[in-house]
Amino acid sequence: MTAPLLALEDVSVDFVSGGVTHPAVRDVSLSLTAGEVLAVVGESGSGKTVTAMSLLRLLPATARLSGRAVFEGRDLYAMGTAELRAVRGGRIGMVFQEPMSALNPVFTIGAQLVEAVRAHRPVTRRQARDRAAELLRLVGLPDQERRLRAYPHELSGGQLQRVVIAMAVACEPALLVADEPTTALDVTVQAEIIELLRDLRDRLDVAILLITHDMGVVAGLADRVAVMREGRVVEQGEVVEVLRRPRHAYTRQLLDAVVSLTASPEAVAVPDARDGLVSRGGQVAVAGSGSVPDDPAADAVLVVDGLTVVYGGRFGLSGTRAVDGVSVHVRPGEVLGLVGESGSGKSTLASVVVGLRSPTRGTVTLAGRDITALRGRERRTLRGVVGTVFQDPASSLNPRATIARTIAEPMLLHGAPGGVDPATRVDELLDLVGLSPALRERYPHELSGGQRQRVGIARALALDPALLVADEPTSALDVSVQARILDLFRSLQERLGFACLFISHDLGVVERLAHRVAVLRDGRLVEQGPTADVLTRPLHPYTTELITAAPVADPDLQRERHVRRRTTTP
Amino acid sequence: MRTAKFIGVRLAGALLVLFIVGFCTYAVFYLVPADPALASCGRPCTEQNLALARDFMGFGDPWWRQFLDFVGGIATGRTFGAGATAITCEAPCFGYSFQQNTEVLDLIGERLPVTFSLAAGAALLWLVTGVGAGVVAALRRGTPLDRIALAVSVAGVSAPVYLVGLLGILLFGFTLDVVPVGGYVDFATSPVDWAWRLALPWAVLAFAHAAVYTRLTRSQMLDTLDEDYIRTARAKGLTETKVVGKHALRNVLLPVVTVFGVDLGSLLGGAVITERVFGLPGLGGLLIDAVNQRDLPLLLGCTLFAAFLIVTANVLVDLCYGALDPRARLS
Amino acid sequence: MSDPLRPNAVRPIRGAALVVLRRDRWALAGALCIALLALLAVGADVLTAITGQDPYTYRIEALDPATGAPAGALGGVSGTHWFGVEPLTGRDLFAIVAHGARTSFLIGLAATAVSVLLGVVLGAAAGYLGGALDRLVTWTADVLLGFPYLVFMIALGAVAPAEVPRPLLLIVVIGFFGWPSMARIVRAQTLTLRARGFVSAARSLGAGPVHVFRHELLPNLWGPIIVVATLSIPGKIGLEAALSFLGVGIPPPTPSWGRTISSAIDWVGTDPMFLVFPGAALFLATWAFNVLGDGLRDALDPRTAR
Amino acid sequence: GANEPPPGASQAQATRGGTLRILLDGQTVNYDPAKSSSLAITSLGLVHRRLTAWHNKPGEPAKVVPDLADVGKTDDGGKTWTFTLQEGLKFSDGTPITAADVKWGVERSFAPAFSGGLGYHKQLIEGGADYRGPFEGAELAGIQTPDDRTIKFTLVRPYGDWPWVVSTPAFAPVPKGKGQEADYSEHPVASGPYQLVEYRKGVEARLTRNPNWSTDVDKVRAGLPDEVVFQLGQDASVISQRLVADSGDDKFAFGASFVSPAQLAQLAGNTSARQRLVTSKSGALAYLAFNTGKAPLDNPKVREAFQYAVDKTSYQIASAGNAELAGDIATTLITEGIAGREKFDLYPTQPAGDPEKAKKLLAEAGFPDGLPELDFVVSKSNNYPDKAQSVQASLARAGIRTTIRTLDSDAYTTETTGDTATFDLTLSSWQPDFPSANANIQPLFASSEIGGGGYNLSRYRNAEVDRLIGEAQATVDPVEAGRKWAELDKRILEDSPVVPLIYTRNSFLRGSKVANLFIADFPAYPNYLQVGVTP
Ligand SMILES: Nc1ncnc2c1ncn2[C@@H]1O[C@H](COP(=O)(O)OP(=O)(O)OP(=O)(O)O)[C@@H](O)[C@H]1O
Ligand SMILES: Nc1ncnc2c1ncn2[C@@H]1O[C@H](COP(=O)(O)OP(=O)(O)OP(=O)(O)O)[C@@H](O)[C@H]1O
Ligand SMILES: [Mg+2]
Ligand SMILES: [Mg+2]
Numbered sequence A: 001m002t003a004p005l006l007a008l009e010d011v012s013v014d015f016v017s018g019g020v021t022h023p024a025v026r027d028v029s030l031s032l033t034a035g036e037v038l039a040v041v042g043e044s045g046s047g048k049t050v051t052a053m054s055l056l057r058l059l060p061a062t063a064r065l066s067g068r069a070v071f072e073g074r075d076l077y078a079m080g081t082a083e084l085r086a087v088r089g090g091r092i093g094m095v096f097q098e099p100m101s102a103l104n105p106v107f108t109i110g111a112q113l114v115e116a117v118r119a120h121r122p123v124t125r126r127q128a129r130d131r132a133a134e135l136l137r138l139v140g141l142p143d144q145e146r147r148l149r150a151y152p153h154e155l156s157g158g159q160l161q162r163v164v165i166a167m168a169v170a171c172e173p174a175l176l177v178a179d180e181p182t183t184a185l186d187v188t189v190q191a192e193i194i195e196l197l198r199d200l201r202d203r204l205d206v207a208i209l210l211i212t213h214d215m216g217v218v219a220g221l222a223d224r225v226a227v228m229r230e231g232r233v234v235e236q237g238e239v240v241e242v243l244r245r246p247r248h249a250y251t252r253q254l255l256d257a258v259v260s261l262t263a264s265p266e267a268v269a270v271p272d273a274r275d276g277l278v279s280r281g282g283q284v285a286v287a288g289s290g291s292v293p294d295d296p297a298a299d300a301v302l303v304v305d306g307l308t309v310v311y312g313g314r315f316g317l318s319g320t321r322a323v324d325g326v327s328v329h330v331r332p333g334e335v336l337g338l339v340g341e342s343g344s345g346k347s348t349l350a351s352v353v354v355g356l357r358s359p360t361r362g363t364v365t366l367a368g369r370d371i372t373a374l375r376g377r378e379r380r381t382l383r384g385v386v387g388t389v390f391q392d393p394a395s396s397l398n399p400r401a402t403i404a405r406t407i408a409e410p411m412l413l414h415g416a417p418g419g420v421d422p423a424t425r426v427d428e429l430l431d432l433v434g435l436s437p438a439l440r441e442r443y444p445h446e447l448s449g450g451q452r453q454r455v456g457i458a459r460a461l462a463l464d465p466a467l468l469v470a471d472e473p474t475s476a477l478d479v480s481v482q483a484r485i486l487d488l489f490r491s492l493q494e495r496l497g498f499a500c501l502f503i504s505h506d507l508g509v510v511e512r513l514a515h516r517v518a519v520l521r522d523g524r525l526v527e528q529g530p531t532a533d534v535l536t537r538p539l540h541p542y543t544t545e546l547i548t549a550a551p552v553a554d555p556d557l558q559r560e561r562h563v564r565r566r567t568t569t570p
Numbered sequence B: 001m002r003t004a005k006f007i008g009v010r011l012a013g014a015l016l017v018l019f020i021v022g023f024c025t026y027a028v029f030y031l032v033p034a035d036p037a038l039a040s041c042g043r044p045c046t047e048q049n050l051a052l053a054r055d056f057m058g059f060g061d062p063w064w065r066q067f068l069d070f071v072g073g074i075a076t077g078r079t080f081g082a083g084a085t086a087i088t089c090e091a092p093c094f095g096y097s098f099q100q101n102t103e104v105l106d107l108i109g110e111r112l113p114v115t116f117s118l119a120a121g122a123a124l125l126w127l128v129t130g131v132g133a134g135v136v137a138a139l140r141r142g143t144p145l146d147r148i149a150l151a152v153s154v155a156g157v158s159a160p161v162y163l164v165g166l167l168g169i170l171l172f173g174f175t176l177d178v179v180p181v182g183g184y185v186d187f188a189t190s191p192v193d194w195a196w197r198l199a200l201p202w203a204v205l206a207f208a209h210a211a212v213y214t215r216l217t218r219s220q221m222l223d224t225l226d227e228d229y230i231r232t233a234r235a236k237g238l239t240e241t242k243v244v245g246k247h248a249l250r251n252v253l254l255p256v257v258t259v260f261g262v263d264l265g266s267l268l269g270g271a272v273i274t275e276r277v278f279g280l281p282g283l284g285g286l287l288i289d290a291v292n293q294r295d296l297p298l299l300l301g302c303t304l305f306a307a308f309l310i311v312t313a314n315v316l317v318d319l320c321y322g323a324l325d326p327r328a329r330l331s
Numbered sequence C: 001m002s003d004p005l006r007p008n009a010v011r012p013i014r015g016a017a018l019v020v021l022r023r024d025r026w027a028l029a030g031a032l033c034i035a036l037l038a039l040l041a042v043g044a045d046v047l048t049a050i051t052g053q054d055p056y057t058y059r060i061e062a063l064d065p066a067t068g069a070p071a072g073a074l075g076g077v078s079g080t081h082w083f084g085v086e087p088l089t090g091r092d093l094f095a096i097v098a099h100g101a102r103t104s105f106l107i108g109l110a111a112t113a114v115s116v117l118l119g120v121v122l123g124a125a126a127g128y129l130g131g132a133l134d135r136l137v138t139w140t141a142d143v144l145l146g147f148p149y150l151v152f153m154i155a156l157g158a159v160a161p162a163e164v165p166r167p168l169l170l171i172v173v174i175g176f177f178g179w180p181s182m183a184r185i186v187r188a189q190t191l192t193l194r195a196r197g198f199v200s201a202a203r204s205l206g207a208g209p210v211h212v213f214r215h216e217l218l219p220n221l222w223g224p225i226i227v228v229a230t231l232s233i234p235g236k237i238g239l240e241a242a243l244s245f246l247g248v249g250i251p252p253p254t255p256s257w258g259r260t261i262s263s264a265i266d267w268v269g270t271d272p273m274f275l276v277f278p279g280a281a282l283f284l285a286t287w288a289f290n291v292l293g294d295g296l297r298d299a300l301d302p303r304t305a306r
Numbered sequence D: 001g002a003n004e005p006p007p008g009a010s011q012a013q014a015t016r017g018g019t020l021r022i023l024l025d026g027q028t029v030n031y032d033p034a035k036s037s038s039l040a041i042t043s044l045g046l047v048h049r050r051l052t053a054w055h056n057k058p059g060e061p062a063k064v065v066p067d068l069a070d071v072g073k074t075d076d077g078g079k080t081w082t083f084t085l086q087e088g089l090k091f092s093d094g095t096p097i098t099a100a101d102v103k104w105g106v107e108r109s110f111a112p113a114f115s116g117g118l119g120y121h122k123q124l125i126e127g128g129a130d131y132r133g134p135f136e137g138a139e140l141a142g143i144q145t146p147d148d149r150t151i152k153f154t155l156v157r158p159y160g161d162w163p164w165v166v167s168t169p170a171f172a173p174v175p176k177g178k179g180q181e182a183d184y185s186e187h188p189v190a191s192g193p194y195q196l197v198e199y200r201k202g203v204e205a206r207l208t209r210n211p212n213w214s215t216d217v218d219k220v221r222a223g224l225p226d227e228v229v230f231q232l233g234q235d236a237s238v239i240s241q242r243l244v245a246d247s248g249d250d251k252f253a254f255g256a257s258f259v260s261p262a263q264l265a266q267l268a269g270n271t272s273a274r275q276r277l278v279t280s281k282s283g284a285l286a287y288l289a290f291n292t293g294k295a296p297l298d299n300p301k302v303r304e305a306f307q308y309a310v311d312k313t314s315y316q317i318a319s320a321g322n323a324e325l326a327g328d329i330a331t332t333l334i335t336e337g338i339a340g341r342e343k344f345d346l347y348p349t350q351p352a353g354d355p356e357k358a359k360k361l362l363a364e365a366g367f368p369d370g371l372p373e374l375d376f377v378v379s380k381s382n383n384y385p386d387k388a389q390s391v392q393a394s395l396a397r398a399g400i401r402t403t404i405r406t407l408d409s410d411a412y413t414t415e416t417t418g419d420t421a422t423f424d425l426t427l428s429s430w431q432p433d434f435p436s437a438n439a440n441i442q443p444l445f446a447s448s449e450i451g452g453g454g455y456n457l458s459r460y461r462n463a464e465v466d467r468l469i470g471e472a473q474a475t476v477d478p479v480e481a482g483r484k485w486a487e488l489d490k491r492i493l494e495d496s497p498v499v500p501l502i503y504t505r506n507s508f509l510r511g512s513k514v515a516n517l518f519i520a521d522f523p524a525y526p527n528y529l530q531v532g533v534t535p
Helices: A048-055 A079-088 A108-121 A124-140 A144-151 A157-169 A186-204 A217-222 A239-244 A248-254 A346-353 A376-383 A403-412 A422-432 A449-461 A477-498 A507-513 A531-536 A541-549 A555-568 B001-030 B034-039 B047-057 B063-076 B104-139 B144-159 B161-175 B189-224 B230-235 B240-268 B272-277 B283-292 B297-324 C014-022 C025-042 C044-050 C091-130 C130-148 C150-157 C164-195 C197-204 C211-244 C257-265 C272-300 D041-048 D098-107 D181-184 D236-245 D248-252 D261-268 D271-275 D299-309 D314-320 D353-362 D384-396 D409-418 D437-445 D463-474 D478-493
Strands: A004-018 A020-032 A038-040 A063-071 A090-094 A175-179 A208-211 A224-229 A231-236 A276-278 A283-286 A302-311 A320-330 A335-340 A362-367 A386-389 A467-471 A498-503 A514-523 A524-530 B078-080 B087-090 D019-023 D052-055 D063-066 D078-086 D142-147 D151-155 D194-200 D204-209 D225-230 D253-255 D275-290 D374-379 D402-407 D425-430 D498-509
Touching: A004 A048, A020 A038, A020 A048, A020 A063, A020 A208, A020 A231, A048 A063, A048 A090, A048 A124, A048 A175, A048 A208, A063 A320, A090 A157, A108 A124, A108 A144, A108 A157, A108 D052, A124 A144, A124 A157, A157 A175, A157 A186, A157 B034, A175 A186, A186 A217, A186 A541, A208 A217, A217 A239, A217 A555, A224 A248, A231 A239, A239 A555, A248 A477, A283 D181, A320 A335, A320 A346, A320 A362, A320 A524, A335 A346, A335 A507, A346 A362, A346 A467, A346 A498, A386 A449, A403 A422, A403 A449, A403 C211, A449 A467, A449 A477, A467 D299, A477 A507, A498 A507, A507 A531, A507 D402, A514 A531, A514 A541, A524 A531, A524 A541, B001 B063, B001 B297, B001 C130, B001 C150, B034 B047, B034 D409, B063 B078, B104 B144, B104 B189, B104 B240, B104 B272, B104 B283, B104 B297, B144 B189, B144 C211, B144 C272, B161 B189, B161 B272, B161 C257, B161 D236, B189 B240, B189 B272, B189 C211, B189 C272, B230 B240, B240 B297, B240 C130, B240 C164, B272 B283, B272 D063, B283 C150, B297 C130, B297 C164, C014 C025, C014 C272, C025 C044, C025 C091, C025 C272, C044 C091, C091 C130, C091 C164, C091 C211, C091 C257, C091 C272, C130 C164, C150 C164, C150 D409, C164 C211, C197 C211, C211 C257, C211 C272, C257 C272, D019 D236, D019 D248, D041 D194, D041 D353, D098 D142, D098 D151, D151 D425, D236 D248, D236 D253, D236 D261, D236 D498, D248 D253, D253 D498, D261 D271, D261 D498, D271 D275, D275 D299, D299 D353, D299 D384, D314 D384, D314 D498, D374 D384, D374 D409, D384 D402, D384 D425, D402 D409, D425 D437, D425 D478, D437 D463, D437 D478, D463 D478
Parallel strands: A038 A208, A038 A224, A090 A175, A175 A208, A335 A498, A335 A514, A386 A467, A467 A498, D019 D225, D019 D253, D374 D402, D374 D425
Antiparallel strands: A004 A020, A004 A063, A224 A231, A276 A283, A283 A524, A302 A320, A302 A362, A514 A524, B078 B087, D052 D063, D078 D151, D142 D151, D194 D204, D204 D225, D275 D425, D275 D498
């Protein structure tokens, strides 16, 4: 047995603010040898991120660290600045949980990647740029040259996540700390990324500390698993061991909560295409280019008709057609699952629906009124019936508002539903999304990623909306909390009958929640239909691809798939 | 296309601003209880002489007519008086100063290099020291260094420039005798002398102006240092200098550049007191003379010129926004 | 505990101020300074009555007959003249500084308030709403920045009817000419802020411009606002002095710091104390507002607040 | 000023040669005679000679002396005047100076393009009223040049001070036909000891010797330095600091602006610099003027009260720190150093005034409870606000309340010399443009000088005085004229249109190598024409 590459010994972290101490991590001991993948799973807010960040000493000044983190024989916690700097990015690469706020908004992707390369390698700018392009290719971002010139706000969530991964592996570190590296990725890209990480490990003997809540990813990649809860590691062991025979009650609870895609595509003959469309019952898919048409129900809450959004090119460059002729509708009480490739325009579509962006072409009708034609007060009042969960919880929360204040915001604007006291309602909402009322007075930066996401959900639900637009609302949640939120959605929906545009890359979640599914690719709607039909008998090849790539929480199955991928993609 | 439109709108805006500034100056000037012709009337002044002087200088007409004449003069040039002593002022004619016997444009042209030298050097100095001190103050928040930076900044804004200039001359010019006192040497004549003579004025101006940069930088820096992307930059293994000097600073610069635009614009219009104390023949002195002597053409010329610089500086600053922060790009 | 749901519960500035005073010794010192100066201004009559002085009576006997400078060391500092006397007149400098606080403090602060208010509202509106309003505000600001206000003041001094109270006139005029730079800074900040997620989030909730301004923008704008506002106080006090020479300001002999300082500059070589006392008062006022501003900034920023 | 050392006592003897520097706070110097209002003994005199010149020495009243010409002759009681030019006069370009050139120069001053200079002659020369200058071919009827050396003026009325008037700048020669360009001031053709070789606005004006000038033909100019450099646009405080420091080129320099009270106080502790301070013996009359056209100051009794209320001592201190440097207390309108001046005091009281008496007079005038608040307007220049405060404080002792209104100097001029006036009180001072009592009194008290830019600030209107002024002006004999003016002085003060305050002394500072810098009794400025440097 070789000496571990990284050994955490009794690591504890406390946050001290205003004289009050919040313990975040308690006596965590973990170890990792070269070429090993250790997955850390656990409850949202259990201290996973804090533990990871403590390694590179990136915690805010309010954090108090204790214990030791021995990396390559030296204690990271006691290292001098120069030494630490060499380790950061050079020996240990870090993928941050929230990619959308992890990149500097004022520098291009290229500049930030080049910098990461040049921080530890004596290469010229040119060489570094080539390497940056190469990295983007590795993480599956097409059109690298253009991406290098783009600014962070011009990329989609999943694209940014891949940039962040590229940045972390830029200098081929010995240890990669990846905090939820695939949350914003659709299943096909996710599979590619897992492939990439696996390759890194195999080729360069990179050790990976993988923090994730996706049991499918754990099963596909990890050698060992550590389960955390309330700041402590409650169980640790070989991945097969833990997943098959969990010992701790919490682990069992966690595994029980896993939602996997149960459907698997049946090999049913695809009907012939007519007018560029294939259809079967209520299910439609495109055979050529273009989007599938939509036949909105008369009582639809939301009707999106022929929506096209073009992001204007700067200085005469041609723009990006992020959404291209998409038509969908959502009826009251219905959940429309929107799935699709990362960067396919899901968030863009959502932003138009919630009125943050005006469409280049097409109309959006909300509760019977064309929102693009409304102005001023009327438009704002209409906003009261839509609840929105944003893809990036971190930036959608005002850093200077307490979370209670943030959650209460819609009520301050439109009045609390049923005239209840906003303060009571806030407590109620916090409880609904599983947050302790003790967090009321905290500011967003004092929360974990999953906690922030739940604040966003609570805010969206505050007014009992008629339409909920949820953009990856459960991406940062561990499976048990996710299950809870999904239950919440479903029960609220039954009770209130609201419509929901549910964007997710987690097909298992979509399967459980959505009545109908729309599949987006490259800005075009390639398939639409009832959930069961689309997921079991896809018409479009891309849909099939998606379904087959969906990870399952079974190590053996995942390995098997991996081998299959290897052989099919040379 | 969009860029062209943007520039078009800005250009039209700039012209509009200049027109309004000119018009307001003209209008207000006629509220000022003084007759510009009085200075050209001599002593003893009689009604008749006054009327003559007025007529010759073109002050006989109603004020709006005069303003139109002025605007017309920019396009077509003007002639004052008639016969052998007539003064012709070629287009573009920004007026003729009767007190100084020169076309306003020439006067401004003569003074511009001085003011420009003064402003550019001082601006550079205060930008560097101000932002530098701000960064240090932010990084060393709450330490004596931070407190000293605050005290110095406050002293800088509170102390009258005139006083600082005078004390500077007394200390460095006479007591220590390290810099020459006053006077201006062309850059072309002797770059060393040029810089040497301007060193003290630069320092004085910088001392007076740096405060707001220091404080703004400090405050914005403190905000920025807590952002997630700073954490990312650190995680890359960048040196602290790079993290702060590049990643944080770039996000801090927006308000700093804004103040800089406003300051530089107005400074290029003349740093009256500094020019005066150091005997530098710059635009500030010209403008003040124009005001004091009720030299309307000169006043108008200087004002328009200063406004032009301010508008230009602000347009440049606006253009900078996009480069500094892509999110601030005007949509 | 303040009710976190009150509309302005986004780090409420009043609450923050209290926190600051409790936690930050420097900010407390600043606040005390301001209180002291305010006391000086309010109680000027009482304070000067202690030594039987007023800022108007000439006391030639307190001057050195050879030069007109104050007799005695340190500008004539003594038990009766705490700060010495004014050269050439022998008026009590303490009385002048104390009564001057009234003029300068009042006008400096009120004018700052006017320009901050205008600047912040216009700047934020321009940056957030953009379009024609933005152009209008930017152009107006440019016009004001380019406009030779000196000429305007001269005209005003002659045109403004004597019935208009001079302090009011000064506050309006100085405040009005002071807003453009504040507006430009606020506008620049707003341009970046409006692209931030939480502003979009609020907009998608149906927040109108006023709500966004008060609850999303303003709390994130305090930093630059505090800095620019506090640092503009001495400039405004100086302007007040300059204007009093143009007939717009508070006419002499009503004391004002700016005017006293400007006449004291001439005397630095002979009677430095004449400059030191009013100068220190001005410095202290600015400094105090700045440290208090620093403390407030920190308290308003939940991330740096300890 | 009895215990002051005689001005310039410690100065070394000036030698010929060297470079003299004159430090100016103005941005420009003007060498166009038509546009200049320079005194006969200052800057313009270095370059241009005029028909007559001033002889001024400490302790002697100023006299008119020959310059280009003799001091003039009249044989009809002052209506026509004939001047004969010296022989062998040459311009700097070598051409001879003829009577026609002088005539051309005077005519040129009538051109609207060249207005702005001293214009005492413009209403006096026959035909001047509607003459528009020589450039369109017209000649001025009132000037004849029978030959190259004779010039004859015909005036519209007899004018005894005409020889003084021809010492004003407009009577400098301009080569006939030249000078129609607006910037003539930047390359004038010199007749004096120096010619302008370089002129940079706001920076400096450099004068070098005129090769065609010599002391043989010019008795009033010493022409000692080889070069005279005016350094322009210098701050007054900086000038005095430089001169106090007395280093480098500044040793050869003197300041053209007055030394301020604060600087005077600073000099008190600096023996070496104090030695280099030159203070005039007397100077411009500083006075408090009443708007006699407006109640309650239209009442002479009320005005008389002010004569006692004002504390002239505190005014002295406010102006210069002490009585010595400020100047003597004034009781007359005609200033010291002017021929014919008589000293008297119509309202004798102690220097600090007599508030009780003032109160009594006010009560007699019907104001037992003091006057309504008076509007006291002053210019912001020349420390007037400070001086006004001292007057304000002293008036307050007699129960006279005033509000000071400070105005920018041009606004002030317009307010006080305009056609309508709303002010009650103002402070001003008057330095005559030529050393005659006429120039002391007529501009300030003739009713023709009310409004329209005239300097009769107190809007004093008295038909008898107007008549007497006319008579005195027409008197050719200086002694006789002097007597008339002195009488007028008293007559006017009986009506109290003003309170004479002090004869303001001016102080100047020079470098240690500047020699022969003296100030005569009139005017209160150094005689630039005599100054030289020592090596
Ligand atoms: N700056 C901070 N100040 C105070 N408490 C903090 C701070 N940062 C994190 N915490 C708290 O520490 C705990 C652990 O946070 P951490 O981010 O490690 O959770 P996590 O396991 O990564 O959860 P998630 O899966 O939701 O991201 C949470 O309860 C969080 O509220
Ligand atoms: N402001 C912008 N300027 C230019 N291009 C943009 C901008 N915002 C998004 N895009 C581009 O538009 C496309 C769609 O982006 P969008 O965010 O809608 O994707 P998405 O479907 O939400 O992806 P993900 O699942 O990765 O979040 C992407 O290719 C992205 O690069
Ligand atoms: Mg986390
Ligand atoms: Mg997205």
